[in-house]
Amino acid sequence: MKIVILGCGRVGAALATMMDRAGHQVSVIDYSNEAFRRLDPKFNGDTIIGNGVDEEVMIRAGIKDADAFAAVTNGDNRNIMASQIAKEIFKVKKVVCRIYDPIRESTYNELGLETICPTVIGAQMLFEALENNK
């Protein structure tokens, strides 16, 4: 499938590399060229420089015929806005949005966005690790 990833930080770069290795067609957007250095040297996908909450940048990344979109920048609000654009304007079938703030995450989840909150997941895992140690 064709996937557009917004944000090439640690998570974005790792996700892009994994999807590329799994044989998918990947485009990664980041506003800094530097960020793309995090990608695997064998990465075959496209890299697009630009602000991902800009429709034109998303079009350049191929959002119009993408099967999936993932928003993983550092900014919750940027991820939220970009995901809603992907879902509501470009009608991308599968949209996943990372939101650090648990309250915001649950609100947008109720609004119908598929959301992942690493804060809650991370805390839960740490909790379990500590509890199991007893």
Added chain:
Amino acid sequence: MYIIVGGGGDVGYYLTKSLLNQGHEVLLLEKGSARFQALSDELGQSVVRGDACEARTMEEVGASRADIVIAVTGEDDDNLVICQMAKKRFNVGRTIARLNNPKNELIFQKLGIDVTVSPTKSILSLIEAEIPGSTFVTLMTLKRAGLEIMEIRIPANSPIVGKTLNTINLPRSGNIALIIRDKEYIVPTADTKILANDEVYALVSREGEEALRTALGTTS
């Protein structure tokens, strides 16, 4: 009315002051500590330090009894989230967002923001109106009706100069509301004649704009 303003930049500051002057209960949220200090020195208790995107902050300032939430930060994604959170979590009846990028207008409308205000677009059209030679200027957009109020200066070479309104083939959705000639204003009737350099004020639908341009012999 209880109004919460998110973002204490220049727009937020002047907006808060003017709303306070009108007698409203206003609360301005600013997250930066230095900026907050400067604002609270002048506006006192009307400013609270905090992020209007954060539900906890909004709860503390009583967002659920707010009549209006206005988001005027310099970032469109922040303004979008402030308004959506206010609507969804706190059932605020009316949300108004500042648009920094005019292209986001349609997106914000689709995503449920009640009113969007685009300073960039307003400034552009005000400047356009002041540039000599521009014949066709949008003065105002009436969003709900999908209409625009246009100012049209009739060039001397327009084919309709000297013609009466009932002989001009105006588009159905283009209504001439007022003509200003020298210092006089004329409320036009069917047999009002158009003269060169008339300033014509028209109400026109977005789709009718092109037809009106053609009818009046003006090109942009």
